[in-house]
Amino acid sequence: MSSSPADHRSGFACFVGRPNAGKSTLTNALIGTKVAITSSRPQTTRHAIRGIVHRPEAQLIVVDTPGLHRPRTLLGQRLNDVVRETWAEVDVVGFCVPADQKIGPGDRFIAAELAKVARRTPVFGVVTKTDLVPAERVAQQLMALQEVMDFAELIPVSAVDGYQVTTLTDLLIGRLPVGPALYPGGELTDEPETTLVAELIREAALEGVRDELPHSIAVTVEEMVPREGRDDMLDVHAVMYVERPSQKSIVIGRAGERLKHVGSEARRQIEALLGSKIFLDLRVKVAKDWQRDPKQLRRLGF
Numbered sequence: 001m002s003s004s005p006a007d008h009r010s011g012f013a014c015f016v017g018r019p020n021a022g023k024s025t026l027t028n029a030l031i032g033t034k035v036a037i038t039s040s041r042p043q044t045t046r047h048a049i050r051g052i053v054h055r056p057e058a059q060l061i062v063v064d065t066p067g068l069h070r071p072r073t074l075l076g077q078r079l080n081d082v083v084r085e086t087w088a089e090v091d092v093v094g095f096c097v098p099a100d101q102k103i104g105p106g107d108r109f110i111a112a113e114l115a116k117v118a119r120r121t122p123v124f125g126v127v128t129k130t131d132l133v134p135a136e137r138v139a140q141q142l143m144a145l146q147e148v149m150d151f152a153e154l155i156p157v158s159a160v161d162g163y164q165v166t167t168l169t170d171l172l173i174g175r176l177p178v179g180p181a182l183y184p185g186g187e188l189t190d191e192p193e194t195t196l197v198a199e200l201i202r203e204a205a206l207e208g209v210r211d212e213l214p215h216s217i218a219v220t221v222e223e224m225v226p227r228e229g230r231d232d233m234l235d236v237h238a239v240m241y242v243e244r245p246s247q248k249s250i251v252i253g254r255a256g257e258r259l260k261h262v263g264s265e266a267r268r269q270i271e272a273l274l275g276s277k278i279f280l281d282l283r284v285k286v287a288k289d290w291q292r293d294p295k296q297l298r299r300l301g302f
């Protein structure tokens with residue numbers, strides 16, 4: 001661990017907001033590397049993946065939580081528990097509302113929950129995706145957001161064109177306690193590599209399946225080992241779980257085309273993450289109703 005100046009700050013932040021608010025993309029923009037999972041489908045972030053902003057004067061650890069939502073399954077309940085636990089632990093929370101959508105009941109539901117932690121933890125109102133709308137619309141959204149609850153800061157940002165991403169980072173850092181760096185320099189995430197690899201495969205699989213049910217796919221990495229006799233190649237053995245045989249045929253596709261595409265897309269992402277060539281052995285299995293079965297949930301890492 002590097003030595004830190006006396007006024008060095010360190011601590012945790014997380015972004016909350018309804019599905020698709022842009023939390024993962026914003027986390028990636030802050031960190032500058034792809035660690036959280038983005039997808040155009042809602043509620044795809046499951047793990048509290050952390051990315052770390054390293055600066056000489058501060059270390060900001062971003063915890064990316066799943067979206068808070070009305071729970072219908074055991075998995076849904078666990079996700080909400082994770083969200084609340086995360087809020088209780090962090091130093092500052094960013095509540096994300098997209099600039100291009102009206103503030104609705106979903107946002108108010110989250111704001112009401114957030115108001116409970118706002119006494120102890122500063123909550124920022126963050127208007128995301130400002131690149132999608134004209135400036136007047138951003139201003140209107142800021143005013144509408146101000147009505148929802150008392151924020152410690154209000155700030156518009158765009159993760160896509162980088163607007164105010166650094167300013168937001170500065171403001172977040174300003175709320176961290178004085179303290180030494182908590183993680184060694186250069187480390188971007190403390191998730192085990194296998195979890196990140198599994199998430200990348202799941203993301204690729206979700207992009208491939210245009211119809212339904214992001215929650216019906218889970219991925220585990222069974223083994224990740226260097227290829228014998230080569231130091232530039234890893235063998236990755238992974239299993240994609242679906243809930244029903246019908247879903248299995250969807251993810252495999254006609255003559256295996258879809259699975260092949262998912263495999264090569266995931267391989268590209270994993271190679272970029274690990275900086276090594278990989279061979280991906282990806283199999284599909286049916287784990288009946290895994291979302292409702294505590295034993296299976298545990299095995300799949302929830």
Ligand SMILES: Nc1nc2c(ncn2[C@@H]2O[C@H](COP(=O)(O)OP(=O)(O)OP(=O)(O)O)[C@@H](O)[C@H]2O)c(=O)[nH]1
Nearest residue numbers: 020021022023024025039042043044045129159160
């Ligand atoms: N134009 C634009 N699109 C964005 C921006 N940020 C995110 N998006 C898009 O909005 C969609 C949702 O973004 P995510 O970052 O996955 O949203 P999220 O809030 O993490 O979503 P969940 O994981 O479902 O809770 C994706 O298609 C992103 O590409 C932005 O600043 N500008």
